[in-house]
Amino acid sequence: MKVALLISLRMSLTVFLLFLLLIPGVVAQDGWAVNYNSKSVCTLKGSALSMECTYTPPSNHSVQKAFWTKELVTSGSEPPDLSDDPEYRGRVQYLGDEHRDCSLRFKNVTETDQSKYYFIFITNQPGGKYQGAGGVDLSVTDLQVEVPERVIAGDNVTLTCKTTCSLTVRPTFTWYRNGSSLSSSTDQLHLQPVSSDNKDRYHCAVLGQNSPEVTLNVRYGPKNISVSISPSGKIVEGSSVTLTCSSDANPPVQNYTWLKGTSLVAEGETYTMKNISSVDSGEYKCRSSNEHGQKLSEALTLNVLHPPKNVSVSISPSGEIVEGRSVTLTCSSVANPPVQNYTWFKGTSSVGKGETYTMKEISSVDSGQYKCRSSNEHGEKLSEALTLNVLYPPKNISVSINPSGEIVEGRSVTLTCSSDANPPVEYNWIKGTSSVGKGETYTMKNISSVDSGEYKCRSSNEHGEKFSEALTVNVLYPPKSVSVSISPSGEIVEGSSVNLTCSSDGNPPVEYNWFKGTSIVGKGETYTMKNISSVDSGQYKCRSSNEHGEKLSEALNLNVLYPPKNISVSISPSGEIMEGSSLNLTCSSDANPPVQNYTWFKGASLVAEGETYTMKNISSVDSGQYKCRSSNEHGEKVSEALTLNVLYPPKNISVSVSPYGEIMEGRSVTLTCSSDANPPVEYNWIKGTSSVGKGETYTMKNISSVDRGEYNCRSSNKHGEKLSEALTLNVLYPPKSVSVSISPSSETAEGSSVNLTCSSDANPPLQNYTWFKEGGSSPVGSGHSYMAPQSGIYYCEAQNEHGSQKSAAVTVTVKGGTGVLIKVICIVVGVVALWVALLCIVFCVRRNRQGSTATCKTQAS
Ligand SMILES: *[C@@H]1O[C@@H](CO)[C@H](O)[C@@H](O)[C@@H]1NC(C)=O
Ligand SMILES: *[C@@H]1O[C@H](CO)[C@@H](O)[C@H](O)[C@H]1NC(C)=O
Ligand SMILES: *[C@@H]1O[C@H](CO)[C@@H](O)[C@H](O)[C@H]1NC(C)=O
Ligand SMILES: *[C@@H]1O[C@H](CO)[C@@H](O)[C@H](O)[C@H]1NC(C)=O
Ligand SMILES: *[C@@H]1O[C@H](CO)[C@@H](O)[C@H](O)[C@H]1NC(C)=O
Ligand SMILES: *[C@@H]1O[C@H](CO)[C@@H](O)[C@H](O)[C@H]1NC(C)=O
Ligand SMILES: *[C@@H]1O[C@H](CO)[C@@H](O)[C@H](O)[C@H]1NC(C)=O
Ligand SMILES: *[C@@H]1O[C@H](CO)[C@@H](O)[C@H](O)[C@H]1NC(C)=O
Ligand SMILES: *[C@@H]1O[C@H](CO)[C@@H](O)[C@H](O)[C@H]1NC(C)=O
Ligand SMILES: *[C@@H]1O[C@H](CO)[C@@H](O)[C@H](O)[C@H]1NC(C)=O
Ligand SMILES: *[C@@H]1O[C@H](CO)[C@@H](O)[C@H](O)[C@H]1NC(C)=O
Numbered sequence: 001m002k003v004a005l006l007i008s009l010r011m012s013l014t015v016f017l018l019f020l021l022l023i024p025g026v027v028a029q030d031g032w033a034v035n036y037n038s039k040s041v042c043t044l045k046g047s048a049l050s051m052e053c054t055y056t057p058p059s060n061h062s063v064q065k066a067f068w069t070k071e072l073v074t075s076g077s078e079p080p081d082l083s084d085d086p087e088y089r090g091r092v093q094y095l096g097d098e099h100r101d102c103s104l105r106f107k108n109v110t111e112t113d114q115s116k117y118y119f120i121f122i123t124n125q126p127g128g129k130y131q132g133a134g135g136v137d138l139s140v141t142d143l144q145v146e147v148p149e150r151v152i153a154g155d156n157v158t159l160t161c162k163t164t165c166s167l168t169v170r171p172t173f174t175w176y177r178n179g180s181s182l183s184s185s186t187d188q189l190h191l192q193p194v195s196s197d198n199k200d201r202y203h204c205a206v207l208g209q210n211s212p213e214v215t216l217n218v219r220y221g222p223k224n225i226s227v228s229i230s231p232s233g234k235i236v237e238g239s240s241v242t243l244t245c246s247s248d249a250n251p252p253v254q255n256y257t258w259l260k261g262t263s264l265v266a267e268g269e270t271y272t273m274k275n276i277s278s279v280d281s282g283e284y285k286c287r288s289s290n291e292h293g294q295k296l297s298e299a300l301t302l303n304v305l306h307p308p309k310n311v312s313v314s315i316s317p318s319g320e321i322v323e324g325r326s327v328t329l330t331c332s333s334v335a336n337p338p339v340q341n342y343t344w345f346k347g348t349s350s351v352g353k354g355e356t357y358t359m360k361e362i363s364s365v366d367s368g369q370y371k372c373r374s375s376n377e378h379g380e381k382l383s384e385a386l387t388l389n390v391l392y393p394p395k396n397i398s399v400s401i402n403p404s405g406e407i408v409e410g411r412s413v414t415l416t417c418s419s420d421a422n423p424p425v426e427y428n429w430i431k432g433t434s435s436v437g438k439g440e441t442y443t444m445k446n447i448s449s450v451d452s453g454e455y456k457c458r459s460s461n462e463h464g465e466k467f468s469e470a471l472t473v474n475v476l477y478p479p480k481s482v483s484v485s486i487s488p489s490g491e492i493v494e495g496s497s498v499n500l501t502c503s504s505d506g507n508p509p510v511e512y513n514w515f516k517g518t519s520i521v522g523k524g525e526t527y528t529m530k531n532i533s534s535v536d537s538g539q540y541k542c543r544s545s546n547e548h549g550e551k552l553s554e555a556l557n558l559n560v561l562y563p564p565k566n567i568s569v570s571i572s573p574s575g576e577i578m579e580g581s582s583l584n585l586t587c588s589s590d591a592n593p594p595v596q597n598y599t600w601f602k603g604a605s606l607v608a609e610g611e612t613y614t615m616k617n618i619s620s621v622d623s624g625q626y627k628c629r630s631s632n633e634h635g636e637k638v639s640e641a642l643t644l645n646v647l648y649p650p651k652n653i654s655v656s657v658s659p660y661g662e663i664m665e666g667r668s669v670t671l672t673c674s675s676d677a678n679p680p681v682e683y684n685w686i687k688g689t690s691s692v693g694k695g696e697t698y699t700m701k702n703i704s705s706v707d708r709g710e711y712n713c714r715s716s717n718k719h720g721e722k723l724s725e726a727l728t729l730n731v732l733y734p735p736k737s738v739s740v741s742i743s744p745s746s747e748t749a750e751g752s753s754v755n756l757t758c759s760s761d762a763n764p765p766l767q768n769y770t771w772f773k774e775g776g777s778s779p780v781g782s783g784h785s786y787m788a789p790q791s792g793i794y795y796c797e798a799q800n801e802h803g804s805q806k807s808a809a810v811t812v813t814v815k816g817g818t819g820v821l822i823k824v825i826c827i828v829v830g831v832v833a834l835w836v837a838l839l840c841i842v843f844c845v846r847r848n849r850q851g852s853t854a855t856c857k858t859q860a861s
Pocket of ligand 11: 767768799800801
């Protein structure tokens with residue numbers, strides 16, 4: 001504006017001066033004249049120009065010097081010639097002559113060239129010096145692109161190419177963007193419209209002269225708005241969080257405003273929330289603004305995590321909680337992220353999990369303080385306690401009595417009722433079916449037996465009532481009214497059963513003791529005597545007693561009738577009963593009434609009557625069992641048997657042998673002695689004259705010939721002894737100790753004989769002897785003795801009916817018979833060889849059949 005104003009001011013001045021200069025007649029006086037075609041010239045820096053000019057010197061003057069200068073002529077001095085100025089040298093050229101043309105050419109004009117230029121000419125006449133008045137005013141300008149002061153995005157903008165003076169020559173304009181030429185050829189460039197991100201460089205040019213480049217400072221409202229959060233990630237309550245708004249704007253954003261939801265919460269590019277809390281959760285937006293507009297960011301959601309808080313427990317249904325109902329506790333709390341776990345506590349112990357805790361059929365034991373603990377990953381919190389008061393009708397009702405223990409007449413007794421109930425109860429006391437009192441306790445002073453009975457307590461509240469178990473009050477007192485009765489009544493016969501019964505009144509129930517005379521015989525209400533006997537007769541009393549006292553009954557007389565018993569038999573004189581003596585048997589027995597008749601039995605037969613039975617000149621046939629029978633009107637009884645044992649010495653002694661018949665050596669033989677005696681006898685065995693054994697039997701195992709002989713048995717008791725007949729034992733055996741005796745000697749001369757005699761022991765004695773000569777199979781003789789006719793080895797065989805035995809061999813030698821002896825030897829050797837060969841052949845034949853010949857051959861050879 002200033003520039004433009006300046007330019008137009010200058011222009012108007014120039015025009016004014018030009019107007020003055022161009023006024024006709026403005027020619028120097030006296031014939032001197034200088035005429036500048038233009039009083040002022042406007043040109044571009046660096047361009048070339050010509051200043052057109054004409055002059056006229058006076059007529060008789062001849063121009064001696066003509067030149068241009070920047071200075072005005074002063075007296076005495078000559079202004080410098082422009083051409084001589086080093087600054088202009090080479091750039092100015094005088095194109096005029098010495099009489100009329102005075103044009104000057106300028107090249108490569110610079111800004112410093114801006115000045116007034118005058119033409120001077122000097123003549124040959126004195127004082128012939130003349131300077132063209134006014135001069136030429138030279139203005140030098142450069143190109144400037146004019147941009148509107150405020151360019152707002154979207155506006156239609158016009159750029160103008162400007163000079164400081166009005167160019168003398170009308171030029172052609174060229175426009176460039178980023179160095180590339182554009183189509184506009186005027187001094188204006190229209191941009192319709194301009195965008196906010198315009199960064200283009202513009203300049204204009206005239207005749208090769210370029211203006212400086214300009215860029216547009218396009219102003220625009222905020223854009224590209226965004227909100228960032230620091231720190232990123234999870235935001236936990238108590239931490240510090242900074243929101244930062246960024247946006248692009250020209251001029252830069254002045255004001256940032258923070259909105260939470262729709263309400264403004266802060267200003268400034270950043271919004272810091274220290275010690276953030278859950279209430280800071282929400283959607284945040286940032287609004288940025290400058291003079292050209294405002295913009296709202298996208299919403300940023302802030303999710304503040306925090307442990308549970310505001311933990312509280314609610315109960316459903318509300319109101320009274322009566323036992324048996326279903327009650328649900330619900331835990332509520334605020335947490336981010338939502339509560340993960342709920343834990344329920346009753347007192348200090350955990351009872352459940354989950355958001356709700358339901359107690360179906362709640363009972364009194366569920367009363368108590370409940371808390372809920374809610375937790376998420378950031379922590380946990382416990383709720384306030386909720387007190388659950390479960391109402392219920394009375395239960396566990398019980399009655400106690402004080403003092404405990406026995407209640408004796410005259411004491412004071414208090415009954416106390418206790419029960420569990422919510423809310424507390426009222427108590428009523430009932431004896432039997434009638435109500436007797438109220439209140440927790442019921443006191444009976446000076447208690448008497450009529451107060452005995454069953455007491456109950458009724459406990460009730462608004463939810464129900466309950467009766468206690470009956471408590472029996474039992475008032476104690478000592479026995480009274482003691483009496484005894486007997487059953488059956490009438491005669492009491494031994495063996496029957498009798499009950500004595502005592503009755504009396506007493507509490508606690510009495511104990512009964514029975515006395516016969518002064519001694520205790522029984523206990524219990526009834527004293528039963530089964531199978532009563534005579535000893536039970538007497539005076540009986542009953543004593544009734546309990547811990548509070550005792551009382552004795554009147555005496556009752558018992559008379560027991562019985563048949564005979566204790567019956568016994570005695571013998572007189574006592575001691576041993578020897579044959580021929582006499583004695584008395586006496587029966588005695590007890591009976592009520594006394595025994596009338598006694599009867600005596602030997603075995604089963606009746607032998608006498610009367611209390612005493614007399615036997616004279618007793619004999620062994622009187623031995624036996626005796627019994628006595630006694631009787632009265634109630635029965636009879638037979639005594640134990642009494643054994644009468646009549647003593648006598650042995651008689652009828654005899655000996656027997658077993659087995660019967662012949663007795664062979666080696667057998668076992670038993671002799672048995674038998675005899676009649678009382679008391680029983682001792683037996684002794686005698687062989688010949690010597691005692692060989694004792695006992696009823698005498699056994700000889702493996703009997704031998706030496707056991708032959710006569711045996712007697714002697715039987716004896718203290719009343720005498722007796723010897724048996726003799727028994728002859730004959731032991732049979734086969735021959736033994738067979739031997740041959742030689743007579744006269746074993747050597748004899750040929751022609752005489754040797755007398756061999758065989759002897760042996762045998763029973764029965766031997767009948768037969770048989771003689772054998774060794775080497776021969778058949779006997780050579782028989783009889784007790786044998787005459788051996790020739791040399792040889794002889795033996796005899798003895799035999800009886802029980803067996804036989806051979807003697808040892810004896811050798812008989814008959815001298816002088818050597819030839820015969822050799823013959824005999826040869827024959828014997830030959831026979832032996834023949835027998836060996838024969839045996840071998842038999843053996844070989846057998847072996848051959850079994851397939852083996854080799855061994856056979858060897859053996860044969
Ligand atoms: C020219 O010269 C001057 C002096 O030199 C005279 O004064 C003039 O008169 C003269 N003029 C003419 C017309 O001659
Ligand atoms: C114009 O002048 C400038 C400085 O005055 C110089 O650098 C430049 O070379 C000149 N140009 C020409 C064409 O002479
Ligand atoms: C900008 O120029 C276009 C085209 O000439 C025209 O349609 C639009 O209305 C102009 N916009 C403004 C804000 O002048
Ligand atoms: C011009 O150059 C600027 C960087 O100098 C670039 O951002 C812009 O996109 C360019 N414009 C065109 C039309 O190439
Ligand atoms: C920016 O905030 C300041 C101070 O609160 C206020 O004066 C100004 O109007 C606001 N500007 C915008 C564009 O909202
Ligand atoms: C919740 O209960 C489960 C199972 O008992 C257990 O594994 C888990 O650790 C608990 N979580 C918390 C936060 O206590
Ligand atoms: C005695 O008493 C017992 C038991 O009570 C009874 O069995 C019996 O018959 C009674 N005897 C007599 C004789 O009354
Ligand atoms: C047996 O009794 C009668 C009569 O009492 C008596 O005379 C006699 O002497 C008695 N005989 C003996 C052996 O006691
Ligand atoms: C006893 O003996 C007499 C005479 O023999 C007889 O009459 C009586 O019945 C007997 N008494 C008894 C109880 O046997
Ligand atoms: C042989 O001896 C016996 C007894 O010594 C005798 O009895 C017998 O007569 C004798 N015989 C001869 C023939 O001498
Ligand atoms: C005794 O010998 C004879 C004749 O050899 C014979 O008949 C008899 O039976 C024998 N007697 C006995 C007891 O062997």
